[in-house]
Amino acid sequence: MNETLKSLRFTLLAVVAALVVSAFIIVITDIEALGDGNFGQAFSTLGTAYWGLFKGSFGSLRAISNTITGATPLLLAGLAVSSAFKAGLFNIGATGQMLAGAITGLWVGFAFQLPPIIHVPLALLAAAVGGALFGAIPGALKARTGAHEVITTIMLNGIASFTVLWLLKTELFKREGRDDAISKFVEDSAKLPKLFWFMGKRIDLLAHTGFIVALLATFVFWWLLRKTTLGFEMQATGFNQEAARYAGMKTKSLMVVSMAIAGAFAGLAGGSEVLGLYGYASGSVAGDIGFDAIAVALLGRSTPIGTLVSALLFGALQAGGRQMQVDTDVPIDLIIVLRALIVFFIAAPLLVKAIFRVKGDAKGFGQTFRGWGG
DSSP: OOHHHHHHHHHHHHHHHHHHHHHHHHHHTOHHHHHTTOHHHHHHHHHHHHHHHHHHHHSSHHHHHHHHHHHHHHHHHHHHHHHHHHTTOOOOTHHHHHHHHHHHHHHHHHHOOOOHHHHHHHHHHHHHHHHHHHHHHHHHHHHHHOOOHHHHHHHHHHHHHHHHHHHTTSTTTBOTTOOSSBBOOOOGGGSOOBTTGGGTTSSOOOOBTHHHHHHHHHHHHHHHHHHOHHHHHHHHHHHOHHHHHHTTOOHHHHHHHHHHHHHHHHHHHHHHIIIIIISSOBTTSSTTHHHHHHHHHHHTTTOHHHHHHHHHHHHHHHHHHHHHHHHSSOOTHHHHHHHHHHHHHHTOHHHHHHHHTOOSOOTGGGGGGTTTTO
8 A cells, every 4th residue: 555545544444543532531521421320321322422523613604713713823833743754853842943034033023114915925034034933943953962862852941931031021022011921012014914804803814924924934844855866865864864874865954054044944933923823932832742743743753744744633632522522421632532542542553553454554644753853
């Protein structure tokens, strides 16, 4: 079977397995129904929960908007992790790179008064450059000193977090009349337009054109991998660094460039949140997106299309989880469990193979892990 189809099959089976286990958890935790021996009610709760999950993610234009809003930063941050994976690097620093992009995009967003056609691209460019520069640091440390990128990116996450908190309390960034870590608003000319602008003010939808930016970034990632020498060399280095070096590739430079590209994607994620969703920055602007992006990249097999679909799935789970909680007594924390189960089954292809009695091997499915930090 074609390796791509095999990977897709295992991915889908991993999601199905996670949904089945989550369904079991929903049923057995309905203590009141089970205590009364009312199994029908327990299964009814399950149906209502999963229907609420679907309704809250795709059941209306608002639901679709919420899904897209959640998927936008996850897609960009997922590309940051996926692009590093392709070069054999494990980028845990998407959070720090997002913060770097958020603060640079924020500054350009409020410090200048420009026409929107110039201001928006300039602010996004600043966010990408900020993330790229911050991402290049662990790449350079890896290339020059051998410092493991997992350690350096984790440390840089902390540095970025506390630096941003400090900056947001300085006169340059802090909002007038506020002493907490919250910034000025960006100029209206720097804000990303709403995605569903044609709806006017009849309905307030959060989705913005940062999603278009994320789709363009996905195309750029695909083009980089499939159509450029740099992309080929990144993948060759990821598969076997020593062989790539023997073939004449500048593997040390590739490490720096790969992490800079990853940082640029993450920086755009931070910029899109500031310029598209909030209009300002706080210390929590990156949230858990940087770490969720690792799961997005894993589920998407570090491919452009896979990362896109995975980000949309996670965005849907995030949006639908809120509706599920409204419709039932099932806590939204179950969505965290569901996402964790998806990652668990993704990381255990042999278990998926055993559960569904899939013939053949799962070797192709495990290639995501090849070369991490090698």
